[in-house]
Amino acid sequence: MDPARWNGMVVVSRGANRICVRDPGSPAHCLKYVLQPVDAPRSHPGHWLRARLAGTGNANLTELRAWHYVCPRTDGSEPWRLAASEAIVETPAGPALRCELVRDEAGDPAPSLHQLLASGIPDADGRMALADAVVRFEAWLQRQAIPLFDLNSGNLVRIHRGGRPELVCVDLKSVLARKELLPLSRWSRRLMHAKIARRAARLRSQVLGTQHATRGGTAIARHRTGH
Ligand SMILES: Nc1ncnc2c1ncn2[C@@H]1O[C@H](COP(=O)(O)OP(=O)(O)O)[C@@H](O)[C@H]1O
Numbered sequence: 141m142d143p144a145r146w147n148g149m150v151v152v153s154r155g156a157n158r159i160c161v162r163d164p165g166s167p168a169h170c171l172k173y174v175l176q177p178v179d180a181p182r183s184h185p186g187h188w189l190r191a192r193l194a195g196t197g198n199a200n201l202t203e204l205r206a207w208h209y210v211c212p213r214t215d216g217s218e219p220w221r222l223a224a225s226e227a228i229v230e231t232p233a234g235p236a237l238r239c240e241l242v243r244d245e246a247g248d249p250a251p252s253l254h255q256l257l258a259s260g261i262p263d264a265d266g267r268m269a270l271a272d273a274v275v276r277f278e279a280w281l282q283r284q285a286i287p288l289f290d291l292n293s294g295n296l297v298r299i300h301r302g303g304r305p306e307l308v309c310v311d312l313k314s315v316l317a318r319k320e321l322l323p324l325s326r327w328s329r330r331l332m333h334a335k336i337a338r339r340a341a342r343l344r345s346q347v348l349g350t351q352h353a354t355r356g357g358t359a360i361a362r363h364r365t366g367h
């Protein structure tokens with residue numbers, strides 16, 4: 141089957157705000173286009189304020205700035221953990237953020253955790269291996285101590301290194317995009333580490349299929365572990 145196309149370019153995937161396509165000029169890069177600019181509608185102040193706080197007003201600019209913020213703050217131990225942003229470029233389809241395309245061994249775009257979960261990971265071993273990859277990603281993130289809070293399955297893609305799956309973050313917006321009016325977890329290291337741990341635990345239980353909704357958010361199904 142022909143891969144889906146957008147403005148003549150091969151689609152990698154779509155997120156909540158942007159579409160990611162292969163860069164026609166380079167197999168090692170992708171281009172991200174903002175699909176719903178939400179800067180304009182001042183007639184809906186609530187919507188506008190939420191969008192400003194979430195940094196979706198100009199997702200590409202937020203991500204480029206986040207990359208420049210994060211890059212010098214990481215220790216270089218696992219440089220492949222984050223997809224690099226290069227620049228905002230003008231293209232025939234409009235302005236785009238040009239990024240390093242994370243690829244698998246065959247050179248194809250690495251699938252996101254979201255895609256893997258939606259397509260059904262083959263077996264329990266596969267889920268366990270991915271859950272362990274979440275643990276290693278979290279350990280790396282805690283060492284870097286950067287406020288990368290949006291650990292949702294669409295923001296992480298899976299590659300293989302050393303014969304096991306590893307996760308790479310392709311969406312850094314949350315490093316700069318605040319969702320709270322009082323961003324306490326950005327002011328306190330302890331709260332930041334705790335928030336990252338909560339988000340990683342939630343993602344891990346989602347991968348393992350042990351997550352269920354509660355009134356206050358989500359919880360790990362305890363009956364499976366017997367605690
Ligand atoms: N650098 C990249 N390499 C490989 N795939 C990517 C890359 N950036 C984005 N993607 C794919 O595009 C999807 C949406 O990208 P994302 O940056 O999360 O957009 P949004 O701002 O809409 O959340 C991801 O889930 C992933 O599948």
Ligand SMILES: [Mg+2]
Nearest residue numbers: 155294295311
């Ligand atoms: Mg995203």
